Amino acid sequence: MxxxxxxxxxxxxxxxxxxxxxxxxxxxxxxxxxxxxxxxxxxxxxxxxxxxxxxxxxxxxxxxxxxxxxKLEATETILPGQANLHLDLGQGFPSGSSLSTPLYRNLEGRTYIKLEATQDGIQAICFEPFDLPAILQIDCIQLTYWCHRSNLTHRFTISGSQISSLAQLSGMQAIGATTYCTRKNGQVILDFNLLGIQAVRHIRLEAGMSIMPLDIADPDLSKLAMFAKC
Structure with missing residues (x-):
């Protein structure tokens, strides 16, 4: 409204x-x-x-x-891991910049992530929502980007249920429409060429999700997925 x-x-x-x-x-x-x-x-x-x-x-x-x-401090909890974003300039990851941000959970158990980078010729991004084993519920990922020699703002929004069809997933196994088991550094890879996006010079990634860290060194995703579905 x-x-x-x-x-x-x-x-x-x-x-x-x-x-x-x-x-x-x-x-x-x-x-x-x-x-x-x-x-x-x-x-x-x-x-x-x-x-x-x-x-x-x-x-x-x-x-x-x-x-x-x-107090503000009483309304948030810092999570043990961090989120990472790697840029591909055409030679694979990380041929461009890599950046990270700490993660905070609000009192409703949800987490907001924002990562932003500027570099000419971004062709793909690798988003690591959480760099430790976890169960993730990804509600939404939004890309705001600016192309070379243009000041126009473009946005591309991916709902949680669209992620598996629009992105390449690594180290993540779906256990529901928007829920995944991940081992350390589970990755969401978005190839801009496949999405019809070209000549990107600035990218802002925002994501809304819920994160449940797992106290496991390197989980067997197939076994963990079966357990999580029970």
Missing amino acids: LQAWQHDENLVQQTAETLVSGDIIKFVSHMTPRQFLAVPMSEIYWPYGLAVVQSPATAGLLQAISQQAL
């Missing part, structure tokens, strides 16, 4: 801007309050209004934080 609302710049100007970027809405319930408050005004003009509509639990936490009844 809020996606369609607009804010007048002021009483005399004729311009207006949307209160909420539609692309961020799908990730609100995966964010910790700290991550939510860090989203720039260009994407969320009215953060508290969005939270009330999209994630009442987040709205309640934000109210408690604003009243100093709750």
Whole structure:
């Protein structure tokens, strides 16, 4: 609903801007309050209004934080592993940059991941959602990218149920429509040429998921998948 609302710049100007970027809405319930408050005004003009509509639990936490009844640190848990993103410039991984980010779980058990890189000639990406054995429920992956010699913003969204058909998976075994058992460094590989995307110079990957780490050194995925389905 809020996606369609607009804010007048002021009483005399004729311009207006949307209160909420539609692309961020799908990730609100995966964010910790700290991550939510860090989203720039260009994407969320009215953060508290969005939270009330999209994630009442987040709205309640934000109210408690604003009243100093709750600390930000109490609303998130840092996970033991990290997420990684590797770039392929045409010579395989990692012929381009590699970057990582720590992972945080909110009080509803969900995790929001954001990784961003700039490099000319990106042809494929390898996304490692969690670099330790785990069970993952991947709800959504969104790519925002800019092509060479263009300032136009492009977005490509993959729902959890589309991942196995649009990406190459390594070290991951499906145990449901959006759920996977993964060994260390399970990978989601997206080939831009196969997706009809060319000449990428800047990429932002966002993902919303739930992560259950497994205290296993290197699981046998077939056996673990059978156990997880029980």
